[in-house]
Amino acid sequence: MPSLPPPWDDYLRRIELAASAQELDALEHELFGRKAGALTVALGTLGALSVDEKKVQGPLLNTAKQELTNALMSKRKNLSQTSWQSLETDDTLDVSLDLPEKEHGHLHPIHEFMEKIEEVFGRMGFDSARGPEIESEENNFNKLNIPADHPARDSQDTFWISGMKDHVLRTHTSNVQIRYAQKHKPPFRMICLGKVYRKDSDATHSPMFHQLEGMMIGKDVSLANMKAVMETAVRELIDHNAEFRWRTGFFPFVEPGLEMDMRWRGDESKSREGKWLEICGCGMTHPNVLKNCGIDPNKWQGFAFGFGIERMLMIKHQIPDLRLFYSGDLRFLKQF
Ligand code: DAH
Numbered sequence: 001m002p003s004l005p006p007p008w009d010d011y012l013r014r015i016e017l018a019a020s021a022q023e024l025d026a027l028e029h030e031l032f033g034r035k036a037g038a039l040t041v042a043l044g045t046l047g048a049l050s051v052d053e054k055k056v057q058g059p060l061l062n063t064a065k066q067e068l069t070n071a072l073m074s075k076r077k078n079l080s081q082t083s084w085q086s087l088e089t090d091d092t093l094d095v096s097l098d099l100p101e102k103e104h105g106h107l108h109p110i111h112e113f114m115e116k117i118e119e120v121f122g123r124m125g126f127d128s129a130r131g132p133e134i135e136s137e138e139n140n141f142n143k144l145n146i147p148a149d150h151p152a153r154d155s156q157d158t159f160w161i162s163g164m165k166d167h168v169l170r171t172h173t174s175n176v177q178i179r180y181a182q183k184h185k186p187p188f189r190m191i192c193l194g195k196v197y198r199k200d201s202d203a204t205h206s207p208m209f210h211q212l213e214g215m216m217i218g219k220d221v222s223l224a225n226m227k228a229v230m231e232t233a234v235r236e237l238i239d240h241n242a243e244f245r246w247r248t249g250f251f252p253f254v255e256p257g258l259e260m261d262m263r264w265r266g267d268e269s270k271s272r273e274g275k276w277l278e279i280c281g282c283g284m285t286h287p288n289v290l291k292n293c294g295i296d297p298n299k300w301q302g303f304a305f306g307f308g309i310e311r312m313l314m315i316k317h318q319i320p321d322l323r324l325f326y327s328g329d330l331r332f333l334k335q336f
Contacts, residue, residue, distance in 0.1 A: 004063070004064050004067055004068075005060065007038070008039075008067075008068065011027065011030075011031060011038070011068055012067065012068065012071055014027055015068070015071045016071070018079075021076065021079055024075060024079070027072070028072055039061070039064065039065055039068065042061055043065070046058060046061065106336065108325075108333070109336040110210055110309060110310065110313065110325055112336065113237075113312070113313055114193045114212075114309065116237060117193060117212055117237060117309075118191070120236045120237055121189075121191045124189070124229060124232070124233070125189050126189040126190060126216075127189060128190070128191055128192070129176050129180050129190045129192045130176070130193075131170070131176035131179050131180075131192060132170070132175075133169060133170055133195055133196075133197070134164070134168075134169060134170070135169075135170040135175045136166055136167055137153075137166040137167065139175045139178045139179060140168050140170050140171060140172075141153060143292040144174055144175075144178065144253040144289060145252040145253050145286050145288045145289055145292070146252045146253070147252065150252065157198055157200075158171050158199065159197050159198075169196075169197035170196055171198055172196050172211060172213070172306060173193070173196055173211040173306065174253060174304070176192035176194075177213065177253070177285075177289070177293075178292065178293060180192070181215070181217065181289075181295060182293045182294060186217040186218060186295060186302070187218035187221075188215075188216070188217055189214075189216040189217075190214070190215050191212060191213060191214045191215075192212075192213040192214075193212055193309070194210065194211065195208055195209070196211050203320070203321045203322060204311075204314075204321075204322055205322070206310070208326075210308070210309035210310060211306055211307065211308060211309060212306070212307040212312075213306050214229075214305045214306075215285070215303070215304045215305075216229065216302045216303055217290075217295065217300050217301070219299070219300065220301070221301055221302040221303060223256075223258075223284060223303065225303070226282060226283075226284075226303035226305070230260060230282065234260075234262065234312075237312065237316075238312055238315060238316045239262075239316070242263070243262070243263040244260060244261065244262055244263075245260075245262075246261075247259045247261065249281055253285065253286050253289045253304065254281075254282065254283025254284055254303075254304060255283065255286045255287075256283055257281065257282070257283035258281075258282050258283050259278050259280065259282075260278070260279055260281075260305075261278050261279065262276070262279050262315065263276055263277075264276070264277045264315055277311075277315060279308070279312060280305055280306060281305065282303060282304065282305035282306070283304065283305075284301065284302070284303050285301065285302050285303060285304050310322045310325055317335075317336075
């Protein structure tokens with residue numbers, strides 16, 4: 001233990017007795033503070049002393065400065081070690097204790113499924129496109145070969161935007177066929193995922209729901225190609241053992257038009273065969289649609305399809321009511 005003359009011996013003792021880092025900080029300030037620190041002030045007055053006094057006070061103050069700095073440093077080290085020791089021996093705090101696992105959130109099942117869809121079609125070479133939810137009558141209906149007297153145009157089914165002439169909340173994602181085909185030269189393959197709106201509301205219909213649209217145009221793209229793409233995708237997305245049934249169906253923008261059904265055994269107890277559920281409309285793109293997009297139907301042909309995403313998820317997970325998806329009920333959402 002070094003010894004220093006007064007008043008520095010007293011500081012040494014107080015450093016030795018300090019019980020916390022804060023106490024040490026205060027002492028350090030008291031000694032070395034830039035303006036009023038005791039040592040700072042003492043060193044500052046050296047210049048005014050006589051030569052003889054300087055010879056005595058100079059080395060003395062330097063020693064004091066050195067010793068006090070050392071004492072502060074070693075005490076600081078000392079204090080941080082003891083605080084770790086007390087952590088280890090304090091039996092009320094077990095640092096190895098397993099805490100309950102933190103709950104992690106996840107994407108909404110619809111969003112998660114849409115990412116999976118993009119991945120599956122991406123592997124088959126499909127570009128992923130987006131389009132607006134407020135759409136012109138031209139893109140939502142006219143260019144898709146949907147005539148003015150088509151029931152889809154009835155205000156019973158469609159949300160027309162007041163104050164925006166000839167605009168609707170898009171009733172399907174087929175508007176993106178038009179937007180994409182006008183911008184891209186064939187051959188191309190694209191899908192579009194997004195929200196669509198209709199005046200519907202019950203257990204299997206909601207005024208807002210999600211669709212998956214697809215389109216593939218090339219020199220000799222056929223119905224057989226369409227079947228292969230769609231069956232591959234649905235097997236991958238919903239069920240590897242899925243069985244399909246194809247029926248003719250009418251949509252103004254395809255010719256011929258088809259509907260794809262999937263056998264669903266969700267209620268096996270009722271029937272061993274299960275039942276056929278329609279999951280998609282599709283067909284060969286109508287020549288008028290190609291023409292409306294500036295594509296020569298004598299050179300190019302292809303197919304298009306439209307799935308309801310909620311419908312696919314309801315089949316995949318046997319969900320009875322589509323409104324559950326939008327309820328925000330964590331008991332439902334946590335099951336995914
Ligand atoms: N747009 C149709 C609907 O919402 C679904 C549809 C049917 C999309 C046939 C297509 C298609 O691309 O070829 O009901």
